[in-house]
Amino acid sequence: RGVVLGFAALAGLTVVAFTWLTEHALRLFSLLDAHAWWAPLLWTPACTAAIVWLTRRFAPGAAGSGIPQVMAALTPEVPHAARALFVSLRLALAKALLTAWGLLAGLSLGREGPSVQIAAGVMHNARRWLPKGSRVSEHGLLLAGGAAGIAAAFNTPLGGVMFAIEELSRRPEQRSSGLLLAAIVLSGLMAVSVYGNATYFGVIHIDNLSMDLLFPGLLVTVGCGLAGGLFARLVVVSLSGGSADVFTRFRQRAPVWFAAGCGLGVAVLGIVSHSDTYGSGYDHSRAMLEGHGDTSSLYVLLKFIATWLTTWAGVPAGIFAPSLAIGGALGNDIALLTSYVNAPTLIALGMAAFLAAVTQAPLTSFIIVMEMVDGHALVLSLMASAMVASGVSRMVSAALYPALAALQLRRIPPDAIPPPAASGGADAAAHPT
Structure with a gap:
């Protein structure tokens, strides 16, 4: 419990740091844009090309939103060794830096999907410190980490829990354990402790509905x-x-x-x-x-x-x-x-x-x-x-x-996927994976 909750707090603080980084990156771009309206015509294409080159060369698993990577890592057929293609501390660091650079370039993107992959990478690393025989599975850590990313990015713990159930697990009938739910909420509280208990878009005033x-x-x-x-x-x-x-x-x-x-x-x-x-x-x-x-x-x-x-x-x-x-x-x-x-x-x-x-x-x-x-x-x-x-x-x-x-x-090498168990002679051979 101490390991899981400790890494949950670390995941939340990591997303808080990532949020700070992206906000400052976008603020710097706004200063550039205000100083010279034409500068993005040169700056944005050059940065976009550099980001894609670095991503493809050193961290292909960091491309895109980050949510599909976590969903891929949660796929039961994916072998343990191949999960590093989708979530890891290395990818989390690359994701944070490259996404912030994207906002520094002025690209139209959000930080919430990347927060899912970043937090999942941090939580996934907790498996190294769990005692033998722990009931907390690798699947559970990834699920909690991905949901914690949403909870901390938006300051919406309930949204994080529902995201884990509805989007990541794709099984509404499946319930995470109390420990993993506590980890999601704790990660969200890290954002509250730094930014205060303020809603993301403030409070809207609703007239009487009719x-x-x-x-x-x-x-x-x-x-x-x-x-x-x-x-x-x-x-x-x-x-x-x-x-x-x-x-x-x-x-x-x-x-x-x-x-x-x-x-x-x-x-x-x-x-x-x-x-x-x-x-x-x-x-x-x-x-x-x-x-x-x-x-x-x-x-x-x-x-x-x-x-x-x-x-x-x-x-x-x-x-x-x-x-x-x-x-x-x-x-x-x-x-x-x-x-x-x-x-x-x-x-x-x-x-x-x-x-x-x-x-x-x-x-x-x-x-x-x-x-x-x-x-x-x-x-x-x-x-x-x-x-x-x-x-x-x-x-x-x-x-x-x-x-x-x-x-x-598709990025998993074919030889990394174990062959399916034979289910019946010629029938199994006729339908190879």
């Missing part, structure tokens, strides 16, 4: 479901490399130059949006919730494309925070379109709906948003929006993270 919310709320939910499903489908198709279009061939032949092109696209979008699409989108979302944000109708489209380009480039990058920003902006646009008086309500619904549509994890999405905005008065509305948006997304795209986890499993 039937007036039904039509605009339905527009937000369905719109986010379609847009989030489209985003997930684009990411899966882009990263799978299965198509034969000119961009896919260029990415396979010259990935570093392709990354530079994506970085240039992100810089152009940032200039067009007056710097709004750079970074995670946290400041823009908070400004909207407080009622003094930019209400440009182009933000949703530009942030959507910037986040997709960042992901397609192959840099270490999460999509949670950008998804919240896109969904919140879409909710704000519909509030203006329908003249709904309480825009923060639709913004919160949009956040939960778009995140649920992208991840197809509705329970995790609505709990995270509820905790982030202290929106307990909206709990049923958030739940309904997340559930409906996730259902709409399923008609557009396969689940994002399981599809990306399957791509991660």
Whole structure:
């Protein structure tokens, strides 16, 4: 118990340090952008190319969100030795530094997905210090570490627990032990001890809900479901490399130059949006919730494309925070379109709906948003929006993270996977793995 809880506290503090690093990296980029608006046209492509080169050369397991890597490591068929391809202290360090560099470059990415892989890498190392015969399994440590990353990154312990059950284990009937649940909450408390017990986006003020919310709320939910499903489908198709279009061939032949092109696209979008699409989108979302944000109708489209380009480039990058920003902006646009008086309500619904549509994890999405905005008065509305948006997304795209986890499993050398047990002579031989 002491080992598990000690590493849980360490995982939480590691995510806190990672959060501090990314915030300062984005602040430095903002200073550069304010000093010379044209600088990202050179700086962002150069940094993106360098990040992709370093990632592919020294830490290929650090590319992308980090959640698919943890899901791949949790796959029962993955041998113990191969898990280091997906989670380790070395990958955790590389993930932290390269993701922070991505924000220093102005790329549209979030830190929450990387936090999952970082915390899982720290918790996974606890297995070295557990006594023989311990009931805490390697699977349990990875599960707790991944959930602790969400809990500490968003300061949402309940969201971390639900993320472990709904997204990582993919078995809602499975319950983690009390010790592992305590580890998740303890990691979240590390963020509270440093940053205080403040919600991620502050507190929104909700008017008395009425039937007036039904039509605009339905527009937000369905719109986010379609847009989030489209985003997930684009990411899966882009990263799978299965198509034969000119961009896919260029990415396979010259990935570093392709990354530079994506970085240039992100810089152009940032200039067009007056710097709004750079970074995670946290400041823009908070400004909207407080009622003094930019209400440009182009933000949703530009942030959507910037986040997709960042992901397609192959840099270490999460999509949670950008998804919240896109969904919140879409909710704000519909509030203006329908003249709904309480825009923060639709913004919160949009956040939960778009995140649920992208991840197809509705329970995790609505709990995270509820905790982030202290929106307990909206709990049923958030739940309904997340559930409906996730259902709409399923008609557009396969689940994002399981599809990306399957791509991660391709990195395991064929000779590292043990052959399946024979189940019946010729029948077993006829269906080799």
